[in-house]
Amino acid sequence: MRELVTLQVGSFANFVGSHFWNFQDELNGLAEDPYADPVFKNQSLNMDVLYRSGETHQGTLTYTPRLVSVDLQGSLGSMSSRGTLYDEGSSASSNILTWGGNVSTHAAEPHKKNLFLQSLYGEEQENSLTFENGVTGGENPRTEIHDRDKVESLENGVQYWTDFSKVEYHPQSLYELSGLWVDPQKFDNYGIGRESLSGGLQGEEISERLRFFVEECDHIQGFQFIVDDSGGFSPLAVDVLESIADEYTNAPVLLYAVRGPGSSVDPRSQKQRVSRKLHDAVSFSRLSSLCKLIVPVGLPSLSRSKASTFLWINDEKPYHCSAAYAATLHSLSLPFRMEPLGPTADSSYASGAVTVNEVVEILSGQTRQNMVAILDAAMPAPSLIGNQVEQTLLRHLQPLTPEIAKDIEDLQSVESISVHGALGPARGQRASVSEVKDMVHAAYEHATTRPMFCHLSVAQCPLPIPLPFPSIFGNRVGQHGELLSTPIIDSPSRGSLDVHSIPMAARLRSSSAVLPFLENRLGSLRSFGIARGAPGAELVRSWGFAKDELEDMGEVLSKMITTLDPRSQMSSDSD
Structure with a gap:
C-alpha cells in the first residue's frame, strides 16, 4: 500500500480540510450502510491510503485520518486538542507542592457546541435551545434535534472549522501554536509570521507529529499539503517543507x-498594498521552491466566477467557499487511492x-520543469446527454486558480483530469x-485546442454530500x-x-495560462x-531578508516563467 500523509496549516486551510475529511467520513459510513446506494460499496478506493487503524487504551478500535493540522491557539472551538477518541478527561487543575502562597486560577469559559455537534456527541439540549424550539415549561425539555435545525445552526453560526467537523x-493530529500572542487579523504577512515563530519549538514539535504518522507507513507515496498562504503561516509551512525535504x-x-x-480585499493604504504584494511574492517563491508541485487555489470572488454557475455561495463565509475547494481537492485525490488495475482487478468502477x-x-514532463499548476473544476459535472457531449465537460471546467489568462492556446500544455459519479444519458443512471x-x-x-498530453482518471462513485455541508x-x-x-x-x-x-470533474493543468500569476509576483518583488x-x-x-535573498527569489520565479514560455522574459528593471 502507498500511504498519503496530509498536512493542514492555517485557518482557511483547516476549513478546507474539515470539509475534505467530512467527505471521507461520509464515504466510509456509506460503504458500511446496508441501505446505501451500492455504488458507495463498490468504490474501488483504498481508504487506508488516507487513514490509519489504531486502538485506544481501553481497547477500542479506531480509524483516524493520517493528518497533522496546525492553527492558532483557540482555533479549535469546543474541540479538545486531543480530539475526541483518546480524550482522557484530564483536569485543568493540579496540586502545587512547591508553593505555599495563595493561588488563583483563571479559566476561560469553554465554547458551547452548536446543535450539530450536540447531536453528534449525543449531548442533552440546553433549556435555552428548547425554548427556541417552542418548548414551554410544561413540556418535556429534552427535545429531538431535527436535521433542518442542525443545518440552520451551521448556516448561521459557524465560527471555527471544528464547528462542522464530524x-x-x-x-497527534491537532496542533495549536501556543504562546503566540498575536491578533489573528494582524497575523497577515510573512514578516509577522517569521517574527512570531522565531526561537520557538513549533517546527520541531510539528515535525515530531509528522514523523509519528510517516514512520508507521509501509511505503509512503507522498504528502498532501494544504496551506493558507495569505498570511503569517507561510514561514511555518516553509520550515515544515524544509524538514520534509531533509x-x-x-x-x-x-x-x-x-x-x-x-x-x-484591497488594502486601505499604500503601505498595506506594498506589504500585501511583497508577501504574495515572497510566500509563493519560498513555498514553490520546496515542493514538487504547487497549486494556487482561491478566487477573489468565488460567487461571481463561472465556477459558481450552479452554486449559491456567500463569499463572506469561509464555511461556504472552503466547501467548493474541498470538493475539488477530494476529486483530485481519488486517483491516489484507486486500486491499480491488475489481472483480477475490476475496471468497471474505477x-x-x-x-x-x-x-x-x-x-x-521531460521538457518543462515547471512546478505550478492551474486547478479547474466542474461542480456539478454535466450529464452525458446525446450529441452535445463533445464540448460539454470541457466547457464546464472553470478555473479556481486566480490571475490566469483566458482562452490561451498552449500546444505544450499537459493535463490530469479526474471525473467521478458522472450521470449518463438515461435519467437517473x-x-x-x-x-x-x-x-x-x-x-x-x-x-x-488540445493539450500535448492528458491523463484521465474515472470513477463511478459520486461526491457524497454529508449533513454539515x-x-x-x-x-x-x-x-x-x-x-x-x-x-x-x-x-x-x-x-x-x-x-x-453530485458528479464532479477536476483538472490540474500545466499551461502558460498561469504566466500572469507568476509575472505579477515577479514584478511586485522587483518593483517593491x-x-x-x-x-x-x-x-x-x-x-529578515537581505537583497541577495530577494534576488534569489526573483531567479526562482524567473526560471518558472522561462520554462513555461521562453519568449516571456521580464526585464530586470520591470515595474
Missing part, C-alpha cells in the same frame, strides 16, 4: 496554496490510478467508466446532482437535505523590494 481525530527525500509534496476571498509522484511527472472515457476523448477530438447549491441542482431544466422556484439555495450526491528606491525595501529587510 470526524474523530488522533491526538527527512523524506524521495517523498513528493503536492502543495495546495489556498486563500479565502477575504484575503483579496480506472486511471496514479500516485502523487506520477502526477508530478505528468505535469512537469450513472455513466459507465468506458462511457466517460469515450466522452472525454471525443471532447478533445472536437476541441479547437453548507447550502451552496443553486436551484437547478437535483437530488443526485443532475442539472434541472426548470429551476426550483421556492428554493434559491439547496443543501445536504435536498442534494445527496529589489529596485533602487523600492518602497518596500526596508519592509522586507525588517522581515
Whole structure:
C-alpha cells in the first residue's frame, strides 16, 4: 500500500480540510450502510491510503485520518486538542507542592457546541435551545434535534472549522501554536509570521507529529499539503517543507496554496498594498521552491466566477467557499487511492490510478520543469446527454486558480483530469467508466485546442454530500446532482437535505495560462523590494531578508516563467 500523509496549516486551510475529511467520513459510513446506494460499496478506493487503524487504551478500535493540522491557539472551538477518541478527561487543575502562597486560577469559559455537534456527541439540549424550539415549561425539555435545525445552526453560526467537523481525530493530529500572542487579523504577512515563530519549538514539535504518522507507513507515496498562504503561516509551512525535504527525500509534496476571498480585499493604504504584494511574492517563491508541485487555489470572488454557475455561495463565509475547494481537492485525490488495475482487478468502477509522484511527472514532463499548476473544476459535472457531449465537460471546467489568462492556446500544455459519479444519458443512471472515457476523448477530438498530453482518471462513485455541508447549491441542482431544466422556484439555495450526491470533474493543468500569476509576483518583488528606491525595501529587510535573498527569489520565479514560455522574459528593471 502507498500511504498519503496530509498536512493542514492555517485557518482557511483547516476549513478546507474539515470539509475534505467530512467527505471521507461520509464515504466510509456509506460503504458500511446496508441501505446505501451500492455504488458507495463498490468504490474501488483504498481508504487506508488516507487513514490509519489504531486502538485506544481501553481497547477500542479506531480509524483516524493520517493528518497533522496546525492553527492558532483557540482555533479549535469546543474541540479538545486531543480530539475526541483518546480524550482522557484530564483536569485543568493540579496540586502545587512547591508553593505555599495563595493561588488563583483563571479559566476561560469553554465554547458551547452548536446543535450539530450536540447531536453528534449525543449531548442533552440546553433549556435555552428548547425554548427556541417552542418548548414551554410544561413540556418535556429534552427535545429531538431535527436535521433542518442542525443545518440552520451551521448556516448561521459557524465560527471555527471544528464547528462542522464530524470526524474523530488522533491526538497527534491537532496542533495549536501556543504562546503566540498575536491578533489573528494582524497575523497577515510573512514578516509577522517569521517574527512570531522565531526561537520557538513549533517546527520541531510539528515535525515530531509528522514523523509519528510517516514512520508507521509501509511505503509512503507522498504528502498532501494544504496551506493558507495569505498570511503569517507561510514561514511555518516553509520550515515544515524544509524538514520534509531533509527527512523524506524521495517523498513528493503536492502543495495546495489556498486563500479565502477575504484575503483579496484591497488594502486601505499604500503601505498595506506594498506589504500585501511583497508577501504574495515572497510566500509563493519560498513555498514553490520546496515542493514538487504547487497549486494556487482561491478566487477573489468565488460567487461571481463561472465556477459558481450552479452554486449559491456567500463569499463572506469561509464555511461556504472552503466547501467548493474541498470538493475539488477530494476529486483530485481519488486517483491516489484507486486500486491499480491488475489481472483480477475490476475496471468497471474505477480506472486511471496514479500516485502523487506520477502526477508530478505528468505535469512537469521531460521538457518543462515547471512546478505550478492551474486547478479547474466542474461542480456539478454535466450529464452525458446525446450529441452535445463533445464540448460539454470541457466547457464546464472553470478555473479556481486566480490571475490566469483566458482562452490561451498552449500546444505544450499537459493535463490530469479526474471525473467521478458522472450521470449518463438515461435519467437517473450513472455513466459507465468506458462511457466517460469515450466522452472525454471525443471532447478533445472536437476541441479547437488540445493539450500535448492528458491523463484521465474515472470513477463511478459520486461526491457524497454529508449533513454539515453548507447550502451552496443553486436551484437547478437535483437530488443526485443532475442539472434541472426548470429551476426550483421556492428554493434559491439547496443543501445536504435536498442534494445527496453530485458528479464532479477536476483538472490540474500545466499551461502558460498561469504566466500572469507568476509575472505579477515577479514584478511586485522587483518593483517593491529589489529596485533602487523600492518602497518596500526596508519592509522586507525588517522581515529578515537581505537583497541577495530577494534576488534569489526573483531567479526562482524567473526560471518558472522561462520554462513555461521562453519568449516571456521580464526585464530586470520591470515595474
